[in-house]
Amino acid sequence: xxxxxxxxxxxxxxxxxxxxxxxxxxxxxxxxxxxxxxxxxxxxxxxxxxxxxxxxxxxxxxxxxxxxxxxxxxxxxxxxxxxxxxxxxxxxxxxxxxxxxxxxxxxxxxxxxxxxxxxxxxxxxxxxxxxxxxxxxxxxxxxxxxxxxxxx
Amino acid sequence: xxxxxxxxxxxxxxxxxxxxxxxxxxxxxxxxxxxxxxxxxxxxxxxxxxxxxxxxxxxxxxxxxxxxxxxxxxxxxxxxxxxxxxxxxxxxxxxxxxxxxxxxxxxx
Numbered sequence: 266x267x268x269x270x271x272x273x274x275x276x277x278x279x280x281x282x283x284x285x286x287x288x289x290x291x292x293x294x295x296x297x298x299x300x301x302x303x304x305x306x307x308x309x310x311x312x313x314x315x316x317x318x319x320x321x322x323x324x325x326x327x328x329x330x331x332x333x334x335x336x337x338x339x340x341x342x343x344x345x346x347x348x349x350x351x352x353x354x355x356x357x358x359x360x361x362x363x364x365x366x367x368x369x370x371x372x373x374x375x376x377x378x379x380x381x382x383x384x385x386x387x388x389x390x391x392x393x394x395x396x397x398x399x400x401x402x403x404x405x406x407x408x409x410x411x412x413x414x415x416x417x
Numbered sequence: 418x419x420x421x422x423x424x425x426x427x428x429x430x431x432x433x434x435x436x437x438x439x440x441x442x443x444x445x446x447x448x449x450x451x452x453x454x455x456x457x458x459x460x461x462x463x464x465x466x467x468x469x470x471x472x473x474x475x476x477x478x479x480x481x482x483x484x485x486x487x488x489x490x491x492x493x494x495x496x497x498x499x500x501x502x503x504x505x506x507x508x509x510x511x512x513x514x515x516x517x518x519x520x521x522x523x524x525x
Binding site for chain 2: 395
């Protein structure tokens with residue numbers, strides 16, 4: 266079973282106004298210029314505690330049935346998933362090890378063999394369920410802001 | 418006198434306007450909290466200057482039902498992380514200042 270790209274695009278567009286308002290308020294830059302049903306990706310630029318920028322790609326294929334693939338990329342988006350692109354403090358795989366990241370799941374080669382993709386909107390422990398794009402941005406911003414330097 | 422009490426005493430002396438009120442705007446991941454939004458909010462972000470930041474965080478959580486205790490909630494003004502135990506007046510926050518509630522989920 267898969268989600269038609271148009272359905273994913275409409276869901277993303279429905280969430281974007283709040284995501285953009287939140288990101289703008291937090292001083293983050295969101296790039297949705299290439300977002301189409303053929304390319305369901307958008308990008309957010311974050312800053313760590315010493316002002317170093319990190320760039321994150323949200324690949325929303327099959328969203329919202331499945332979570333996006335959330336990955337650190339370089340500024341021109343020609344490299345992705347390398348340790349030197351990750352802020353310190355993230356899983357050493359390297360991976361954003363959260364239910365909202367498809368890469369974290371065992372069935373996608375990630376460290377969590379105990380999670381099912383269909384359950385991605387569940388909370389972890391007694392934390393807030395990170396079940397919207399805005400909450401994903403908030404969670405990442407909180408972690409990156411607390412970080413200094415790169416993983417490698 | 419504890420450090421916090423000493424700080425509050427200094428604040429009171431340095432900020433005679435501490436009993437004046439201030440209207441805030443708080444952007445959260447579930448929406449904006451302001452004097453008009455959301456329409457059904459049980460409280461509004463109108464505070465005495467002597468109010469501690471932790472109260473603003475608590476109220477914003479209540480309005481948007483962030484009830485989970487294992488998450489990390491912090492309040493920001495731009496790049497400045499506002500310390501929960503400090504007062505609004507100690508940051509010289511003015512009317513209609515936009516603050517941001519940061520919500521971090523539980524770690525895997």
